[in-house]
Amino acid sequence: MSRTAGSSGAKTLAAIREAGLQLIYEHGYEAMTLRRLARKVGLQPGSLYNHIATKQELLFDLIHNHMITLMESLDKALEGHTNPVESLKAFTAFHLTYHIERKREVFIGSAELRSLDPENREIIVGLRRTYEDRLCAILEAGVASGDFIAEDVRVAAYAILAMLTGICTWYDPGGRIDRKALIRIHEQLVLDGVTKNR
Amino acid sequence: MSRTAGSSGAKTLAAIREAGLQLIYEHGYEAMTLRRLARKVGLQPGSLYNHIATKQELLFDLIHNHMITLMESLDKALEGHTNPVESLKAFTAFHLTYHIERKREVFIGSAELRSLDPENREIIVGLRRTYEDRLCAILEAGVASGDFIAEDVRVAAYAILAMLTGICTWYDPGGRIDRKALIRIHEQLVLDGVTKNR
DNA sequence: TATAAAAACGAACATACGTTCTTTTATTTT
DNA sequence: AAAATAAAAGAACGTATGTTCGTTTTTATA
Numbered sequence: 001m002s003r004t005a006g007s008s009g010a011k012t013l014a015a016i017r018e019a020g021l022q023l024i025y026e027h028g029y030e031a032m033t034l035r036r037l038a039r040k041v042g043l044q045p046g047s048l049y050n051h052i053a054t055k056q057e058l059l060f061d062l063i064h065n066h067m068i069t070l071m072e073s074l075d076k077a078l079e080g081h082t083n084p085v086e087s088l089k090a091f092t093a094f095h096l097t098y099h100i101e102r103k104r105e106v107f108i109g110s111a112e113l114r115s116l117d118p119e120n121r122e123i124i125v126g127l128r129r130t131y132e133d134r135l136c137a138i139l140e141a142g143v144a145s146g147d148f149i150a151e152d153v154r155v156a157a158y159a160i161l162a163m164l165t166g167i168c169t170w171y172d173p174g175g176r177i178d179r180k181a182l183i184r185i186h187e188q189l190v191l192d193g194v195t196k197n198r
Numbered sequence: 199m200s201r202t203a204g205s206s207g208a209k210t211l212a213a214i215r216e217a218g219l220q221l222i223y224e225h226g227y228e229a230m231t232l233r234r235l236a237r238k239v240g241l242q243p244g245s246l247y248n249h250i251a252t253k254q255e256l257l258f259d260l261i262h263n264h265m266i267t268l269m270e271s272l273d274k275a276l277e278g279h280t281n282p283v284e285s286l287k288a289f290t291a292f293h294l295t296y297h298i299e300r301k302r303e304v305f306i307g308s309a310e311l312r313s314l315d316p317e318n319r320e321i322i323v324g325l326r327r328t329y330e331d332r333l334c335a336i337l338e339a340g341v342a343s344g345d346f347i348a349e350d351v352r353v354a355a356y357a358i359l360a361m362l363t364g365i366c367t368w369y370d371p372g373g374r375i376d377r378k379a380l381i382r383i384h385e386q387l388v389l390d391g392v393t394k395n396r
Numbered sequence: 397t398a399t400a401a402a403a404a405c406g407a408a409c410a411t412a413c414g415t416t417c418t419t420t421t422a423t424t425t426t
Numbered sequence: 427a428a429a430a431t432a433a434a435a436g437a438a439c440g441t442a443t444g445t446t447c448g449t450t451t452t453t454a455t456a
Binding site for chain 2: 028
């Protein structure tokens, strides 16, 4: 056999991306073999190389795409909010929603950082830093306006991010807890953490 | 050559454990090769099998040991506390301290869960559940006594654990932030999250 | 001190990996 | 319709992996 009827580059690449995402999420980058990936897509191992340059490049593509989308979505979600309290609520809601919806991408984006080549890793770490900075800016604005109290803005930001991101390691969208309730509870937790009198 | 002068089973096993811990922490279980591990310990690859049964068993040993120690230490730390507020503070301080001191074990204990054989994984998941239950019990006691308010105890517990555990992914013991300050800040964050009027 | 056990070496094993290359067939372009 | 390109197959590559085995030397036991 050779080229399959109905085969199209764009469709196959999309299938490779989706299957790769799932396999890396399930087993990790190192544990995912290209043979397994090929089988899942319905190809021979060698045929993958008509669409990807290398296994490493596939990983970077997945993470990089995710980070770009994350940043763009965040900036859209924060648009129009000037009040620090409202901004923080918007950030919390966005972060939770996005991290629940893109559970796999988020997980890979942090767990497989170490599997990236140094140059690739640096790019991703830079993007992540930019994301953290958005939260820091909100907290700083709130401290300046007197709405928030935070002993150390960066510590508070990391604590908040850790708490929110941790959610998607156990949250089950089809489970007992409603998503809106989850967001409400965490908005409150986050706000209380930076507003209560000390 | 053959058996080295001064070689002792216990010492070599300890060296293998320590080197394995470090290598798995740095590169992940799948990415750690037994040849690399052997080189780090100063052995030939085959000689490892005088001390471990298999690569998988080494991973399980490391994680299992960690979980057992974690539980014992927690119960010691909670001993004598009856007041829910004090218990929660003690839990927070213990969790942070332990997770900072045993950064590597903690990381491996969650990141490499998926690298465990199903039977091994089940054992670890059970132990982890027991740990979470300790926190839930404290929160429930606090709700019953009127000290805490929590819409959903399990959600609150997971949020707290996620926040606290997330710390050890970025906290640098030699860095800008003092450990005692870190504990103080988080005790407050945690308490605020479950005590403030809604 | 003789004997058994432990701990190391070093070679070898089957297997699996990421990747390359040639060939064949389908699709697109001219 | 012919030519060029794209996408697949399938075999092969060198290399690395976890593990086993027979041998040798050191330590512990009797």
